[in-house]
Amino acid sequence: MLPTARSGAQIALSPREIEQWPKTASARALADDWPTRQPASFRVPTLERAVPVCRHLARLWMDSEDITDENARSAALLVISELMTNAIVHTNSVSITGRLRKAGDWLLVEVQDEGGATAVPHPHRAGYANESGRGLVLIAQSVQALGTRLETDGGRTFWARISLTG
Template structure:
């Protein structure tokens, strides 16, 4: 699904589109026509390759919204990357959803998984020195972080930071 001016961007990508990114219709469209100042929602398959695609879409959203301050951009990209990665690695979700929006003086990032925790923990590799630090970095970078259990059993992890001036 591609964006409309009223709803903002609502993008759902298939595994094939994730693999072909950025050489897809959605990528070309969003590069030119991301709705300015509107929320962005995306749904991607729970594939590790989806994380950099979500970062790209987040950059496009920030570009369209005039979010140019480097620290704010780095923080939003860190939050999106870490929350998406955690949902992909630590749940048995088949799809992961994200939402980006401005809410008054806040930038809000939400990542929603299907709420099924993985029964098999990810094996730690010897070269995986950064493993387990992602949420610590997120907590230190945002003003608020929380989790909301949805009525359908899914889980949304949200974070907010101040809108740059």
């Protein structure tokens, strides 16, 4: 669904749209007319290619919200990238939902999966030789608060709170 001023930015992208991004009607519509002063919600299939698409959507949304602080922007993009990747790799989800919204001086970022994780993720230090395993530690160092909640449908939502005031 493409966003409108009344519905807010609630976007659902198909595997085909993810694979063809940014050469899709959805991408062009969002680049030309992102709704302002609205929370963003985007649902994507669990494809690795969805991660850069979600970063692109997050950038468009932050632009529309006049979020110019580079620390906040970098932290939000890190959160989206790492949590989307974790959901793709570590859950049995068919799709993942990312959400962004402003609340006063805070930027709230959430990523919700559909469940099926083999273990409860937690920040831990990976060895220098490891190519992965540092994501939650990096996020925790970049945000003011980080948490998780279980959803009634069995999924899990990871959330991060980022200061917009430096």
